[in-house]
Amino acid sequence: MRYFLSIFIMLLVFVIGVAGFRGSTTRRPPIELFPDMDRQPKLRPQAEDGFFGDGRGSRLPVAGTIARSTPLRVPAAGGQSTVYSYQDVPVNTGRATGMTNFIENIPLQVTGELVMRGMDRYQINCLPCHGSLGDGNGVTRKFGMAVVANLHDPRLIKMGDGELFHVITSGRNLMSNYAAQVSIKDRWAIIAYVRALQRSRVASVNDVPEQLRSTLKN
Ligand code: HEC
Incomplete structure (x- = not known):
């Protein structure tokens, strides 16, 4: 009983505090507990501001600035087209535009340079698991990753x-x-490099240039 009155009053204040002023409006400014967070002396990007002479909040990039993402040049009918990474095109999605069907072939010009770049990137990103030969025998197998896909699987x-x-x-x-x-x-x-790896195992003697065939060991 000693505590009842104080608990009752606290409850009353709480209920009125939470529910009692719902819907009421005031013309007075709200209480700002941390005004320095509400009002920061900063310029908003792309917004107007009187601080600089030209009236822009944003400054122009320093001459020679490099964009974070450069558009790709993709072979297209009648030359090349420029493609940005947000566009719904096969080179970005691996699918036919506007469909869920996967495309069959690499939509870029496959050059020796591209394959060598692929080897480099494969060896950094894929080799630890899929192995240098692509057979799924990477170093992670030793550490318990037992079911890494063999990239020479006919399905793949x-x-x-x-x-x-x-x-x-x-x-x-x-x-x-x-x-x-x-x-x-x-x-x-x-x-492109994975295709070269796969080809290395399913190639036949017909893939060897004729003048080199005699140098093959049986
Ligand atoms: C951390 C280990 C790891 C790395 C790194 C890794 N993979 Fe895999 N990958 C796996 C495992 C595990 C599977 C089997 C997934 C399953 O079927 O559960 C797999 C499956 C695959 C498959 C078969 C998918 C299918 O339909 O069955 C392909 C293709 C593949 N990886 C390509 C790559 C390529 C390309 C890279 C490099 C960019 C890469 N992986 C990097 C672990 C890895």
């Missing part, structure tokens, strides 16, 4: 390039995605 040889792109971009089952680590162009480069 047949898989379209767009779907491989999707696996790198979004991951699949146990494999995480590598979109943050591997740029769009580098993903296609890796795919």
